[in-house]
Amino acid sequence: MKHFCSRYSILYGFIILFLFLSFLVRTALLIQSFPEADLSFADIFAIYGKGIVFDLGVALFFVLPYTIYLLSISKTWNSSFANRIITISVFACCVCISIFSFFAEFTFWNEFESRFNFIAVDYLIYTYEVLHNINESYSLPWLIGGVLAITVLLVFLFSRLAIFAISFRADTPFIVRLFHSLCLLLVTAVYIFFISNRWAEKGTNRYQQELSKAGIYSFVDAFRNNELSYVDFYSCHDSREVLATLRTDIKESNSIFIDNDSGIERQILNEETAYKPNVIMVTIESMSAAFMEHFGSKKNLTPMMDRLADSSMLFTDMYATGTRTVRGMEALTLSVPPTPGNSIVRRKDNEGLFNVGTVFRRKGYYCTFFYGGDGYFDNMNSYFSHNGFDIVDHGRSIIPDGEVVTERTIIPENNVHFQNAWGICDEDLFDAVIRQADQEYKWGRHFYHFIMSTSNHRPYTYPENKIDIPSGSGREGAVKYTDYAIGQFMAKARQKAWFRNTIFIFIADHCASSAGKEEITVNKYHIPALIYNLPGTVPQPVSALCSQIDLYPTLFGLLHWNYRSKFFGKNVFDTNYKPRSFISTYQILGFLEGDTLTSLSPIRNIRSYRLLKDNGVQQAIPVDKKGEEAAITYYQGAYDLFKAGKMRQ
Structure with missing residues (x-):
């Protein structure tokens, strides 16, 4: 408790608040998705275990500037009226952003049953369409009013618990502040360099993957990786072999290649009268x-x-x-x-x-x-x-x-x-x-x-x-x-x-x-x-x-x-x-042939499934080598040709 009786009481209070609200959001999404998710007890345990790790990362990124600020300001400034106004205002803004993001997560989940991804990044750019869509679907004034009301309530709660007063009155020595700030910065650095959103995607149940994530963490990850390099993240073959196999596979009975083995341009021939x-x-x-x-x-x-x-x-x-x-x-x-x-x-x-x-x-x-x-x-x-x-x-x-x-x-x-x-x-x-x-x-x-x-x-x-x-x-x-x-x-x-x-x-x-x-x-x-x-x-x-x-x-x-x-x-x-056929998400690339689906995903993962068409179930099977070769041929081939400019007129 002594950490809450220091200058860092607001910071740690915000982290606990964010983790609690994130827990509620994850639980609500889990309850909403439970009938379709087919989750075991171990899956649910993994969801909350990984989830709290991602949630903590988001909270640490939120408080990163404040961590440095608390280390650097003097006792006089810490107790000043100006600092009180600035700190409480920034705290309220962070709480407001967090609450709004949680509401947005429910909206996004209802549309895509996913945490924030590339689509959310796109929507941030096209604010006119998105805000009008939200307003027509959910009534933006009521939504904003609700967010502001909850924010005011939480600020009032922190005030009643004297969390603000403790922070502003605290005389925390520099060496103690240095210890707190360095620990927080080191943990934040661990997230930056070692904890990827892909950690949540190691399971095979998509609901488990998405519920394990944190919305804001996923959003930032998508923003940073708006285009995935196929050769860096997916299983590859020699480009020349891929192109040769691709040319063989796409050749039609009435086509002749005309590009000297450098691409897939071909002449399609028809002898019948054209319409x-x-x-x-x-x-x-x-x-x-x-x-x-x-x-x-x-x-x-x-x-x-x-x-x-x-x-x-x-x-x-x-x-x-x-x-x-x-x-x-x-x-x-x-x-x-x-x-x-x-x-x-x-x-x-x-x-x-x-x-x-x-x-x-x-x-x-x-x-x-x-x-x-x-x-x-x-x-x-x-x-x-x-x-x-x-x-x-x-x-x-x-x-x-x-x-x-x-x-x-x-x-x-x-x-x-x-x-x-x-x-x-x-x-x-x-x-x-x-x-x-x-x-x-x-x-x-x-x-x-x-x-x-x-x-x-x-x-x-x-x-x-x-x-x-x-x-x-x-x-x-x-x-x-x-x-x-x-x-x-x-x-x-x-x-x-x-x-x-x-x-x-x-x-x-x-x-x-x-x-x-x-x-x-x-x-x-x-x-x-x-x-x-x-x-x-x-x-x-x-x-x-x-x-x-x-x-x-x-x-x-x-x-x-x-x-x-x-x-x-x-x-x-x-x-x-x-x-x-070819079916994909923004990361997972699927190749469907007969009743076998083979998927390629980042970190060079390959999976195959047998489709049980009577009930729509997909049963995991050993990797289908034929499907693997075909998937890599088409997906790597498309990536290579686009990057090489071979898809131009």
């Missing part, structure tokens, strides 16, 4: 396959999508490459497996890449990216504009001169009937697409439109009286409204002269939720994908296991196009196609 229709792709926010009746849903949430599926080429076993919109965009535009860290959409040096727009433009198409919000978010406008797309969005941001190299059109307010934090409603966005298609047809252009919807996103608000579920009531209403908007879009499109020569693609960017007790829960990546109005084909299901990266190689094959390709994806109808 040249317009192409409109609607990338649907968070549309899990499980929402559709075709995949077992009984809730009638997607009647329009299900009707379209009956008249389309429906991919019944396609998987998203990741858990965020930018991952879906990366896969659909670049046809590349995900690499660890941020999506290429958000990275540096992502200009002038070979992408689906490259193929369309070489065929004489005009390419446009449509987004209902501000395309500044997640670097979308910069990425698409520097890769050959015009931009149509509902933006507020001003783009610096030279930043956007193609045209940008902002959807005018008089064409907007509803919007929330993430952008205008899907109906308004689809109307903008119709207007643009009309103009392109008038000009005699072939067009390719990449549309990113937003309505199926928290806070799940949309125009009233459109469907039988009230706006803002939850995910199911947003799914049904998005489906309704697609129905309206197609009804209007059918009235247009350009409709007969236009293909429509409907595909999800990712699923509504990716969380499960496994590090990668395979069925949480299963998405719908359908191609409608495809000339020369009859509606049919495509049952081959495939990935988002295979969509456009397959489409170009169905159109009988001759083109140059640097895609990793393949035409699923090619005789050389081997069913497989």
Whole structure:
């Protein structure tokens, strides 16, 4: 107790308070997740054991400046009125930040069932969308009011316990202060150099991993490691061997390599008569396959999508490459497996890449990216504009001169009937697409439109009286409204002269939720994908296991196009196609083939699982050597080629 009767009483009091509040947060998240987590007593013990270590690290980083401050100030200054004001104010700010972060953790967990990660770092950058989203979902004034009320209560409690008075009155000798400060600084240094967030990720149960972490500690770790070096953290082979194996694996029966063994560029040959229709792709926010009746849903949430599926080429076993919109965009535009860290959409040096727009433009198409919000978010406008797309969005941001190299059109307010934090409603966005298609047809252009919807996103608000579920009531209403908007879009499109020569693609960017007790829960990546109005084909299901990266190689094959390709994806109808898929988090890279999932993770870990499809369970098995080789070939190959600039046009 003598340490609490010294100048350090406030410091140690804050550490204890932070550890106690962190314990409550961890316990609440554990209770919330317990039905799905499948945790043993040993797992729970590990969660709290590792958790207190991470929590202590966060508390020590919070008090680091104060540790140095207490060592350096004199007795006179310590007891001064100015020091009292400064110390209590800073204490209140630290408590307020801590409380707010705990509230934010619950919000983040409800969305992603994860502690803070790369996504949280992104959200800190895009404060407008995030704050408006929080306000529309949870009422920001009430949230801030609650945080401030708890802060005032805790400051009052510390005052009543005389913790402030003890610190300000204490005459702690310099040698004692030096001992306290050095001990605290040494322990802090241990965290900096030796305790990584990956310590929490050594188990196989994802819930155990995430519950063991501390939110702020995870946030800082993600901020420091925004892009993971594959060669530093993952299992590798000789780069030349990887490239040689990759070239063999991606070669199609009608392809010829043309780059002298230095990359994967090849000529795709077709002798049949080529079609040249317009192409409109609607990338649907968070549309899990499980929402559709075709995949077992009984809730009638997607009647329009299900009707379209009956008249389309429906991919019944396609998987998203990741858990965020930018991952879906990366896969659909670049046809590349995900690499660890941020999506290429958000990275540096992502200009002038070979992408689906490259193929369309070489065929004489005009390419446009449509987004209902501000395309500044997640670097979308910069990425698409520097890769050959015009931009149509509902933006507020001003783009610096030279930043956007193609045209940008902002959807005018008089064409907007509803919007929330993430952008205008899907109906308004689809109307903008119709207007643009009309103009392109008038000009005699072939067009390719990449549309990113937003309505199926928290806070799940949309125009009233459109469907039988009230706006803002939850995910199911947003799914049904998005489906309704697609129905309206197609009804209007059918009235247009350009409709007969236009293909429509409907595909999800990712699923509504990716969380499960496994590090990668395979069925949480299963998405719908359908191609409608495809000339020369009859509606049919495509049952081959495939990935988002295979969509456009397959489409170009169905159109009988001759083109140059640097895609990793393949035409699923090619005789050389081997069913497989790529699924990932921002750190864990999964390769799915048959009923075997092989994952690569940092510190060169490799795991394999057998999928028991009857109940969705993933059973750990010895590492599958075939899966290991394939995973390393594709993921290391993608990383090597991007870093070497071999993915450019």
